[in-house]
Amino acid sequence: MSATPSSPAWRVVVAAGAGQLLAWGSSYYLLAILARPMAADMDLAPLWVYASFSGALLVAAMLGPFAGARIDRHGGRCVLLASNALFALALIVLALAEDRWSLLLGWLLMGAAMPMGLYDAAFSTMVGLYGARARRAIVGITLIAGFASTISWPLTAAIEAEAGWRAACVVWAVLHLTVGAGIHAWLLPPSPPMSAHPAVAAAAAGDGVGVPPPRTLWLLALVFTASGFVFAAMATHLPRLLELGGCSPAQAVAAASLVGIAQVVGRVVEAGWLSRLHPLATARLSSVLHPLGAMLFALFGGPLAFTFAALHGAGVGIMTIVKGTLPLALFGTTGFGRRAGLLEAPARLAQATAPMLFGVALDHWGAAALWLSIAAGAIAVAGVLGLRTRA
Incomplete structure (x- = not known):
């Protein structure tokens, strides 16, 4: 081959x-x-x-x-x-x-x-x-x-x-x-x-990417870090969060189990319809899904638990792809591996601390801790909106 x-x-x-x-x-x-x-x-x-x-x-x-x-x-x-x-x-x-x-x-x-x-x-x-x-x-x-x-x-x-x-x-x-x-x-x-x-x-030589300014790298690292915090916090505490938000234990488990399915569905959509779009457009869509679903659940409670889980899961699934495709589109191929490691390093730090931080927030604030993940999601949205396809 x-x-x-x-x-x-x-x-x-x-x-x-x-x-x-x-x-x-x-x-x-x-x-x-x-x-x-x-x-x-x-x-x-x-x-x-x-x-x-x-x-x-x-x-x-x-x-x-x-x-x-x-x-x-x-x-x-x-x-x-x-x-x-x-x-x-x-x-x-x-x-x-x-x-x-x-x-x-x-x-x-x-x-x-x-x-x-x-x-x-x-x-x-x-x-x-x-x-x-x-x-x-x-x-x-x-x-x-x-x-x-x-x-x-x-x-x-x-x-x-x-x-x-x-x-x-x-x-x-x-x-x-x-x-x-x-x-x-x-x-x-x-x-x-x-x-x-x-x-x-x-x-x-032919992709037209050029060399983006350092600001682009910092913004992308910010997006991945905020998204990493949300991913780790929800992966660790979602069933408990849903219960505190008004779901029964059975409803919380059922809604949380939808996250994995939604991730795969999101990736299938990315492989199909979204593949025609620039990865930056895909990143903007994926970054919006968690805060949108979380705000709906924070405002209306248990009846929208499944909607929240589905939107969160789809956002996580698509963002996983974005972590590979968006740096490739913005920076090109040269030095991709090292750059990927640099971009993922602060995200892993966020993932290491998020379970404990969000757990403490749940202990003190109950379901209102969800606004912490909404704030992190909003940071990701702001960061991705600040990115441009060309330097």
């Missing part, structure tokens, strides 16, 4: 998407099922496990630019392969953990693997392979990886119920060393460094 195809090869996209499904299912989505069994087994407060995960996100934020630069220089396949080894090591350390400090070490190793193996790395790899034509590949990857929680949560829960949380970690480690490593070693084509990539060089 040529490393510089004229359009995304869908078997490559499917392979990369499957690798992302594995990476997300064994990292971000692991905590929801295993946090309490981990804490109970080692006689720890669950807060320690969540704090350890926040530490992992801080490590990921610090290492993101480095991982992106490695992809720029050496191509994405070797970095993704290394992530499989590091994910597996982290999971084995977690499985063998005997106290809080070895548990913390496992999560910090997981944080080191995240920027090498999650969306930033996959998107940068697609840009290295397809240059300015990577938008369709990025969308395809997110469509497949959007089912990570749907597949990983039942699988992790089933293993934990049968053999314990340590066995679940071992199974995920084995999957990384077999399925994940096999995908990245044999199903992803090698790509030269982006600066030497002929398709990338041609696209960069």
Whole structure:
């Protein structure tokens, strides 16, 4: 297979998407099922496990630019392969953990693997392979990886119920060393460094992007940070928030479960009708959806819980794609990996702190804490409205 195809090869996209499904299912989505069994087994407060995960996100934020630069220089396949080894090591350390400090070490190793193996790395790899034509590949990857929680949560829960949380970690480690490593070693084509990539060089010369001012980079980082805060806050506290807003426990769970479906639907819409629009227009649409839904729920309560969840989920789903396509459209392909890491670093810091901050707000303000996420959403809207398609 040529490393510089004229359009995304869908078997490559499917392979990369499957690798992302594995990476997300064994990292971000692991905590929801295993946090309490981990804490109970080692006689720890669950807060320690969540704090350890926040530490992992801080490590990921610090290492993101480095991982992106490695992809720029050496191509994405070797970095993704290394992530499989590091994910597996982290999971084995977690499985063998005997106290809080070895548990913390496992999560910090997981944080080191995240920027090498999650969306930033996959998107940068697609840009290295397809240059300015990577938008369709990025969308395809997110469509497949959007089912990570749907597949990983039942699988992790089933293993934990049968053999314990340590066995679940071992199974995920084995999957990384077999399925994940096999995908990245044999199903992803090698790509030269982006600066030497002929398709990338041609696209960069002809895409008309130019060099945007630093203000554009700062605004985009602000948008991603505010969106990251909203994502993490809702991912952690949405059912409780809905209950405080007037839903019954059953209604809250049912509405919250709609978020995952809405994410996939949003990505399908982006792959279809929205693909004809500039990514900046897509970004403006996605940034509006959470604050719109949240304001409706804040004003009218329980009857609009499902509307809120659907709008929030669609916004999250589309914003995931925007994080790959908008920097590509605004800045071009040169240095994409390092820039993606820089843009995602403050967002990961926001994701590390949002669960605790929003949890405290819920404790003190009840459902009125929703206005905190509305304010963060409004910041994202203001930031994306300040962006322009040309410098």
